[in-house]
Amino acid sequence: MxxxxxxxxxxxxxxxxxxxxxxxxxxxxxxxxxxxxxxxxxxxxxxxxxxxxxxxxxxxxxxxxxxxxxxxxxxxxxxxxxxxxxxxxxxxxxxxxxxxxxxxxxxxxxxxxxxxxxxxxxxxxxxxxxxxxxxxxxxxxxxxxxxxxxxxxxxxxxxxxxxxxxxxxxxxxxxxxxxxxxxxxxxxxxxxxxxxxxxxxxxxxxxxxxxxxxxxIGQAADAEANRTIRALLERQPEIDSVESLLTMQLGLDSTLVAARVDLVPGLDSEEVEDVAVRIKGTVAEAVPEADQIFLDITDADAARAAKASRTAARWNQAEESPAATGERGGA
Structure with missing residues (x-):
């Protein structure tokens, strides 16, 4: 109906x-x-x-x-x-x-x-x-x-x-x-x-x-729809990992889907665009109420490098903190 x-x-x-x-x-x-x-x-x-x-x-x-x-x-x-x-x-x-x-x-x-x-x-x-x-x-x-x-x-x-x-x-x-x-x-x-x-x-x-x-106030889609969308994204050969998935009901037959995904390395910009369009269509076909779909796409290698850089920066900051300096001085 x-x-x-x-x-x-x-x-x-x-x-x-x-x-x-x-x-x-x-x-x-x-x-x-x-x-x-x-x-x-x-x-x-x-x-x-x-x-x-x-x-x-x-x-x-x-x-x-x-x-x-x-x-x-x-x-x-x-x-x-x-x-x-x-x-x-x-x-x-x-x-x-x-x-x-x-x-x-x-x-x-x-x-x-x-x-x-x-x-x-x-x-x-x-x-x-x-x-x-x-x-x-x-x-x-x-x-x-x-x-x-x-x-x-x-x-x-x-x-x-x-x-x-x-x-x-x-x-x-x-x-x-x-x-x-x-x-x-x-x-x-x-x-x-x-x-x-x-x-x-x-x-x-x-x-x-x-x-x-x-x-x-913004209720998420039901658990079954969330599982379906996440499983569908994880099955895509071009997606290396699904970092986050957010959904919100906009109405009885309208759901917003926002996903942050890391793509496998080696895709050029045109391929990335084609992949994004195909993935959106696949999600909309599997979950018809998902009519507002947004993908935040990053390269897997670039994402790992950025994560490693942030981790190193936090370690350096911790080592240069006054407490760490005091401990080394006391020793």
Whole structure:
């Protein structure tokens, strides 16, 4: 599946999640106010946060496909990671913090619910469970269609799966809290459900934010890609040694590769240029996402001579240091 096709499917998945969350947020808010339920109001805040995050993800999908320009020569692939980070912040602030607030307010002031309020609350939660579950199944179906682990590399799709999975679990917690409140008359159960929803949202926000942060500051390509590139370079007959290999993910389908290699002696400048072009093409063919490849090429003999010269210079400097002179003088 091409990246463009995968992005279209992800956009549909995000739009499905957005439509479900907007309707569910309204239903939960109305039901929570009518029932006076802190757990249901916490879930309403959760759905509002999810709705805003889906807008962030739609922006990410559009902007990450912009072509490279003079100010951004490596393209806009990291836009996905930036907007995914904002989505994580939204889950933390709008979902987690408000849920904690509702839980503590319920513990402090209590809450009384009528039978009709409970009925309305359970109806809303039932509709929410079915809607969130359908959205989650849609997202998981796309993940499987994109190869499972490979599909979860997309921060937009990963965020939708995390949000919908958390929403299904949150609805379950809210329902359990309301049921126990109704059976025992103790608001502590519903307050505890709100606090549990808040803790769950904070944890999910932390995981999503941590992943986005790693990719924003420059995460290396996965270990398999690194091993493939290094092994390919070492197999080239013109390469004497691979001194260093650095990689960085620029986007979902874009990786920067920078390698310092020593060539065997005896190659003239034209041969070196031809070898560099061929090696770059070989790497790009083996690892398609490696679209930015830079080789720092040196002659093996010249590299050894330079290394020997640097080593000799360090020895001479050490021998001429005051400490070494003092030791010789004392002897």
């Amino acid at each position: 091409t990246r463009k096709s995968a992005d279209r499917r992800t956009r549909v998945t995000v739009l499905v999640a957005l439509g479900a969350n907007v309707l569910i947020a309204l239903a939960k808010a109305v039901g929570g106010l009518f029932a006076g339920s802190p757990a249901l109001l916490s879930e309403a805040a959760h759905s509002v946060a999810d709705s805003l995050n889906e807008v962030f993800l739609l922006v990410a999908l559009r902007r990450s496909r912009l072509p490279a320009d003079r100010r951004h020569p490596f393209g806009y692939g990291k836009e996905r990671f930036f907007w995914a980070l904002l989505a994580a912040v939204g889950i933390f602030v709008m979902g987690g913090c408000f849920s904690f607030f509702q839980g503590f307010e319920a513990l402090r002031g209590g809450a009384e619910e009528s039978f009709s309020g409970y009925v309305a609350g359970f109806v809303v939660l039932g509709v929410a469970f079915l809607s969130e579950g359908a959205s989650l199944l849609r997202a998981l179906h796309q993940v499987r269609g994109q190869g499972g682990t490979e599909g979860m590399r997309d921060p937009a799709l990963r965020t939708v799966v995390a949000e919908d999975g958390t929403a299904v679990l949150g609805v379950t917690l809210a329902g359990a809290g309301m049921a126990l409140h109704m059976l025992t008359g103790q608001v502590v159960w519903e307050a505890s459900a709100s606090l549990a929803i808040g803790a769950l949202l904070v944890y999910v926000a932390y995981i999503l934010g941590r992943d986005a942060r790693e990719q924003l």
